[in-house]
Every structure is written in structure tokens, then in C-alpha cells.
Amino acid sequence: MRGNSHIAFYITTPIYYVNAEPHLGHAYTTIVGDVIARFHRLSGYETFFLTGTDEHGNKVVEAAEGSGETVEAYVDRISSAFKETWPKLNITNDYFIRTTDGNHKATVREILSKVYEKGDIYFSDYEGKYCVGCERFYTDTELTQGRCPIHMNEPRIIKEENYFFRMSKYQGWLIDYIDEHPGFIRPERYRNEVMAFLKEPLEDLCISRPKRRLSWGIPLPFNDDYVTYVWFDALINYISALGYPGGERFKKFWRVAQHIIAKDILKPHGIYWPCMLKAAGIEPYQHLNVHGYWNVNTGKMSKSLGNIVRPLDLADKYGLDAFRYFLLREMVFGLDSDFSEESLVRRLNADLANDFGNLVSRSMTMAVKYFEGLLPAPGKPEEADEDLRGAALKVIEEYKGMMKGFAFHKALIGVWELIGKANKYIDTMKPWALARSDRERLGTVLTTLTEVIKTVSVLIWPFMPQTAEKIQHQLGLERVGSELPLEAPGEWGRTKQVRAISKAPPLFPRVNPEGEKARG
RNA sequence: CGCGGGGUGGAGCAGUCUGGUAGCUCGUCGGGCUCAUAACCCGAAGGUCGCUAGUUCGAAUCUAGCCCCCGCUACCA
Numbered sequence: 001m002r003g004n005s006h007i008a009f010y011i012t013t014p015i016y017y018v019n020a021e022p023h024l025g026h027a028y029t030t031i032v033g034d035v036i037a038r039f040h041r042l043s044g045y046e047t048f049f050l051t052g053t054d055e056h057g058n059k060v061v062e063a064a065e066g067s068g069e070t071v072e073a074y075v076d077r078i079s080s081a082f083k084e085t086w087p088k089l090n091i092t093n094d095y096f097i098r099t100t101d102g103n104h105k106a107t108v109r110e111i112l113s114k115v116y117e118k119g120d121i122y123f124s125d126y127e128g129k130y131c132v133g134c135e136r137f138y139t140d141t142e143l144t145q146g147r148c149p150i151h152m153n154e155p156r157i158i159k160e161e162n163y164f165f166r167m168s169k170y171q172g173w174l175i176d177y178i179d180e181h182p183g184f185i186r187p188e189r190y191r192n193e194v195m196a197f198l199k200e201p202l203e204d205l206c207i208s209r210p211k212r213r214l215s216w217g218i219p220l221p222f223n224d225d226y227v228t229y230v231w232f233d234a235l236i237n238y239i240s241a242l243g244y245p246g247g248e249r250f251k252k253f254w255r256v257a258q259h260i261i262a263k264d265i266l267k268p269h270g271i272y273w274p275c276m277l278k279a280a281g282i283e284p285y286q287h288l289n290v291h292g293y294w295n296v297n298t299g300k301m302s303k304s305l306g307n308i309v310r311p312l313d314l315a316d317k318y319g320l321d322a323f324r325y326f327l328l329r330e331m332v333f334g335l336d337s338d339f340s341e342e343s344l345v346r347r348l349n350a351d352l353a354n355d356f357g358n359l360v361s362r363s364m365t366m367a368v369k370y371f372e373g374l375l376p377a378p379g380k381p382e383e384a385d386e387d388l389r390g391a392a393l394k395v396i397e398e399y400k401g402m403m404k405g406f407a408f409h410k411a412l413i414g415v416w417e418l419i420g421k422a423n424k425y426i427d428t429m430k431p432w433a434l435a436r437s438d439r440e441r442l443g444t445v446l447t448t449l450t451e452v453i454k455t456v457s458v459l460i461w462p463f464m465p466q467t468a469e470k471i472q473h474q475l476g477l478e479r480v481g482s483e484l485p486l487e488a489p490g491e492w493g494r495t496k497q498v499r500a501i502s503k504a505p506p507l508f509p510r511v512n513p514e515g516e517k518a519r520g
Numbered sequence: 521c522g523c524g525g526g527g528u529g530g531a532g533c534a535g536u537c538u539g540g541u542a543g544c545u546c547g548u549c550g551g552g553c554u555c556a557u558a559a560c561c562c563g564a565a566g567g568u569c570g571c572u573a574g575u576u577c578g579a580a581u582c583u584a585g586c587c588c589c590c591g592c593u594a595c596c597a
Contacts, residue, residue: 014597025597032597059595188537193524262597292525293597332534336525336591343532343545350545354559362556369555409534413544427553427561435555506557 009045010253011037014261015054015097015237018078019063022085024294024339025262027311028327032291032408033260034091035328038462039403041482048253050241051086052097053079056217057230071216075100088312090320090465097241099218099233107240108233109221111280116222120166120279126206127159163208163226170275171202177274183287185270186406187334190263190290194270205272207232235273239282257285266290289406292336314344321464322348322508328408328463345511352508355419356456360471360507362426363449370435373476375450376443385448388425392418392455396486399459408463415459422452450475458484467507474504 013033016026030051037049055075064074075098083096097104115121175198178184178191185191208226209217217227238257242250261269274284315323326344329351331337367373381389395418402411426449434442454475461468461481472480479488 016597017595020595023596027597029597189525196523260597264596291597293591295591330533338532346532346546349557353557358557358559360556362560364556366555413534416544423560424562426555430553430555432553432555508557510557510559 007045008252008256009037009040009047010242010257011040011047011049012238012241012257012259013051014259014265015052015099015234016082017054017057017059018075018082019059021078021081022311024296024311024314026082027085027089028294028331029260029262029291030086030091030093031089031324031327032333032406033093034089035324035408035462036258036260036403036406037092038465038482042458042461042484042486043400044485046252048095048242048249049093050095050097050238051082051091051093052095052237052241053082053099054230054234054237055079055098055100056227056233058214058216061214061216085312088320089315089324095241097237099237101240103243104237104240105218107244108218108228108236110245111236111276112228112232113221114281115165115276115279118279120169121163121207121222122166123161124164125159126162126164127157129157160210162206162210163220163223164204165207165232165276165279167205167272167275168202170278171198173278174198174271174274177284184284185266185288185290187290189334190266190270190288193266197267197271202271205229205231231268231272232276235268235276238285244282255283255286258287258289259285260289260291263290263292289333291333292331294331294337294339296339314341318344318348318511319508321467322352325352325412325460325463329412330409332409333406348508349510351416353506353510355416355423357506357508359419359423359426360453360474361504363422363446363453364474364504366431366435367446367450370431370439370442371446375447376440378444378447379440381444381448384425384428385444388421388448388452391421392452396455396459400486403462411459412463415456418452419456422449422456425449425452454488458486458488470507 011033013029016022033049033051037047040047053075060075061071064071067074069077079098086093086096099105112121175195178195178198182191185194207229208220208223209229211219211225211227214227217230218233220226220228238259239250239254242253244250244254259269269288270290277284311323318326323344326347329347330339330343367375395414398414399411402408402414425445429445431442431445434445453471454477457468457471457475461484465481469480472484477484
């Protein structure tokens with residue numbers, strides 16, 4: 001069933017700015033990317049999943065000075081922190097890009113030249129309110145009563161010559177494009193937000209900084225006294241990573257590009273980036289997928305222990321798969337959510353331990369207890385068996401639609417409805433009674449159950465790869481993980497050998513509300 | 521007239537785009553089962569879906585107006 005490999009899929013996270021170490025928000029975005037990438041691999045798509053780090057700009061220089069390092073050493077260190085975090089969260093990115101990479105810098109300069117030669121970059125005065133202490137310009141809205149929020153002094157009005165990107169030229173085109181491509185920015189609330197912004201005239205974008213003020217950046221190809229402003233640098237990573245313009249990957253993947261971002265960087269991605277692409281003569285990306293924020297009540301945590309929510313700590317404490325599941329199940333993609341360990345524990349116990357883990361546990365135990373793990377070929381299915389199978393096949397179809405639309409919580413709700421039906425099926429069929437009265441029927445019931453569990457294992461693999469594969473090994477399947485495609489559950493009745501020879505440990509041990517592992 | 525988000529049983533949330541018996545988790549109460557991780561299954565109590573008007577045979581869902589809460593001031597996905 002790998003015949004779909006000519007179908008391509010390209011997904012990106014933002015490149016993370018290296019002035020802080022990875023936190024919950026970074027982890028969420030990247031796990032979403034991983035889930036969607038794994039889903040497409042499972043569906044037979046040739047998939048390219050990109051993440052990386054954004055390393056230029058003033059704040060990075062300041063952060064390096066603050067830690068007493070050279071800029072180069074500093075960016076290497078923080079970039080590595082990101083790069084080394086992702087494997088620990090089971091992130092399967094195909095490439096990790098850094099904006100300090102030579103090929104990226106070359107691509108940025110190439111694009112700049114192209115747009116410059118086209119006449120869409122011009123040199124002009126920039127006048128603004130500049131705080132000498134901060135060494136930066138402020139907009140009126142950033143100022144507190146007309147004063148710098150940090151130094152509390154009045155900013156100086158100064159003029160600076162800079163290069164500008166003729167973004168206003170593309171406003172009409174962008175409005176039409178978004179109109180004609182309803183899913184271009186999604187969910188819809190963010191599309192509306194961009195459209196609302198585009199109702200006002202778009203200003204041209206200042207894309208340079210003089211070197212005397214900022215040297216840590218990519219020099220403009222047409223004026224070496226200037227470096228490019230961060231967004232023009234950063235956004236281009238999405239194509240430089242593919243080897244634009246001539247790279248095979250660019251040809252294969254760019255036309256199916258999808259970005260994932262959090263709502264704070266909607267404007268650069270929803271407006272600057274499409275205009276930049278248009279100016280450079282490159283097709284727009286396919287979808288911009290925008291998610292909300294995790295609101296973390298850090299006050300509570302710091303009171304007791306003075307600790308912060310760090311993704312790796314949570315994964316260590318509760319299990320990586322539980323952590324990944326929680327993030328994708330709890331947040332409605334696009335909306336804000338509250339994060340708390342309490343709600344994580346609630347989901348871990350209710351959804352994972354009670355509903356799902358226990359279903360696997362009781363089913364496996366019976367397969368081993370009554371048939372020594374070797375289930376007989378199923379007999380003639382009865383109505384209840386067919387109903388359950390029908391429900392499973394229906395869930396697979398709905399799941400695909402939800403996943404493609406980034407409705408992860410709905411995809412998981414569907415899977416858990418199936419889990420609920422399987423638990424109910426056990427209670428209705430009473431296999432422990434069949435063990436004494438009708439062994440053939442017992443075999444059919446247990447086979448039906450293991451098929452449902454197999455189906456579930458495939459559907460949860462993008463979210464919880466370790467758990468899914470553990471189950472698939474227990475079921476004695478020859479193909480596991482990404483080798484077991486989404487269509488496999490349709491081949492019902494093939495699971496004969498269950499390998500849970502002795503009692504397997506629970507997939508998800510229950511946790512008491514204080515976060516300690518409960519006594520099993 | 522700033523912009524945006526939200527107001528759904530005790531708590532936390534889906535559902536609103538594509539109107540049609542109001543759903544989930546936790547909690548409470550009662551029952552069942554014994555294969556299972558004090559788990560699972562069934563049942564019960566509990567909601568004027570912020571307010572008002574409108575469209576409609578029918579509105580949590582669409583339209584208009586109003587009220588209340590929260591971000592936009594902390595690094596940042």
C-alpha cells in the first residue's frame with residue numbers, strides 16, 4: 001500500500017529565535033508538525049518536515065553579551081539546545097535549518113538581488129522615534145505616554161536611510177488571492193484577521209538595518225553597509241531549506257508547502273511572506289495553519305518549588321506519549337488553552353489509563369489466558385461484530401478528514417469513541433462466560449477486539465508512536481509503525497498471534513493527583 | 521465608537537462555519553460485571569446554551585443591538 005509515494009507533503013514549523021531555550025510553546029508547535037508529518041507518512045505521502053533556528057538580529061547579540069559569549073558561540077549553543085531537544089520528544093524532522101547556514105545566506109542574497117533588480121526594493125528615508133539607550137526605534141503604540149518603556153525618557157526623532165520592500169504593490173493581489181483560496185490561512189478566524197488588516201493601506205516594509213547599528217545579519221548584496229532585517233532573512237528559510245531554486249526538493253515539495261505558526265507571527269507569514277514570494281516570482285505556499293497560545297499559570301508552580309514548566313521535564317515525569325497526547329487532545333487547534341499538570345493528569349488517567357490502556361490490558365490478558373496468545377481464525381461474524389467493525393472503518397475515514405484539517409482534538413475524540421465501543425463490546429459479549437460455553441464464539445470475539453486495537457494503534461501512531469508500536473509488537477504484527485499504513489485495518493481478521501505471553505505491564509500507569517505514580 | 525478572544529448543567533471544555541432530540545471529561549448518587557490498571561458497562565440528578573429583538577416550520581448555531589470577563593503592558597510557539 002505504499003503506492004502513493006509520488007504524492008508529496010511538506011510541513012514546516014517556524015524557525016525558533018535563539019534568545020531563549022525551548023519551552024512549552026515551541027514543543028507544542030513542533031509536536032503538531034511531527035503529528036501531521038507522521039500522519040502523511042502513514043498515508044503514503046513522501047513527506048518533508050522542517051524545523052530550525054533563527055539566529056540573526058539585535059536581541060541575539062544582546063543575549064550573547066549577557067552571557068559573556070561570542071555571538072557565534074552563543075547561537076551554536078542555543079541552536080543545539082533546540083536541535084537536541086527534538087529527538088527526545090520523538091520529533092522526526094527531516095532537516096534542521098539554521099539561518100547562519102551558508103546556503104541559507106546565499107539564498108537570501110539571491111532573493112534580495114532578484115527583487116531589487118525587479119525594482120521592488122528602493123532606498124529611502126526612514127523617520128521614527130529612536131531610543132538611544134535601547135538602540136532601536138519605537139512605534140507610538142509601544143511607547144508609554146510618549147516615553148521609552150524601559151528608559152522612561154523621550155525618544156529622539158531621527159532619520160535613517162534604509163531599503164524598503166514595495167509591499168504595498170502586492171496588496172490588491174494578496175486580497176484577491178486570499179479571496180479565491182479560502183483555506184489559504186486557517187482556521188478561518190485568522191484569515192478574517194488578515195483580511196481585516198488588509199482593509200487598511202499596506203505600508204512598504206523596511207528590510208534593512210545599517211551595519212553601524214547592527215552587524216549580526218546577512219549583508220545586502222547591493223549595499224554592503226547594510227544587513228537585511230530579520231523577517232526577510234527568516235521567512236526565506238522555508239525555501240532555502242529545499243535548495244531553492246534548482247534543488248530537487250524544491251521542485252517536489254514547494255507546491256505542497258504548509259506552514260504551522262502561532263498567532264503572534266500571523267502578520268509576517270500571512271502578509272509579508274506571500275508578497276515576498278510573489279515579488280520573487282515564486283508560487284505562494286498552500287496553507288498557513290495558525291494555532292493559539294498555552295496559558296500557563298506559572299504562579300502556582302513557582303510558589304511551591306520555584307520551577308518552571310519545561311517540556312522535557314513533563315515528558316520525563318508523565319511519559320512522552322502522554323505528554324504528546326495531552327497537548328494535541330486538550331488544545332482546539334487555533335484557540336488558546338490553559339495548561340496545568342492537573343488537567344494533564346486527568347487526561348492521563350481517564351483517557352489513557354482507564355479507557356485505552358485498560359482496554360488493551362483486558363483484551364490481551366484474555367487472549368493469553370484463553371488461547372495462550374494464539375487466536376484461532378474467526379468464525380462467522382454476528383451483528384455486534386459487524387457493528388464494531390463498521391464503526392472502526394467509519395472512524396478511520398472521519399479521522400483522515402479531521403487530520404487533514406488540523407482538527408486533532410476531533411480526530412482523537414473519534415478514536416476514543418471507538419475505544420468506548422470496544423469496552424462496551426466486551427461487557428456485552430462477556431468473553432469470560434464464553435470461555436466456559438462457546439470457545440469458537442470466544443475466538444471470534446477476541447479476534448474482533450484485537451482488530452479494533454490494531455486499528456486504534458495505527459490511528460494513534462502519529463500522536464503516540466512508542467505506545468502504538470508497543471501494542472503492534474504485542475499483537476505480533478509483522479509491520480509496525482510507519483510500515484503499517486492507514487489502510488491496514490481494512491484487512492480485518494488477520495491478527496492471529498498475540499505475543500503478550502506473560503502479563504505485560506500497563507501501557508499507562510495511573511497517576512495520583514499529586515503527580516506521583518500510583519501503586520499498580 | 522480602538523483591535524481581538526470569550527460568556528454552554530458544580531468545575532473544565534467541545535459543539536456554532538454546513539440551523540433540526542444539548543454533548544464530553546471530572547465530580548455526586550444508585551446498579552451491573554469480574555476479563556482488566558480500585559479499572560470497565562448501565563442508569564439518575566443537574567443547563568431559560570450572557571441579555572433582547574429578528575429571520576425561520578424550527579436557532580447554542582444565522583442577523584442586529586446590548587451587558588459582562590480576558591489579552592493587546594512579561595520572553596516568546
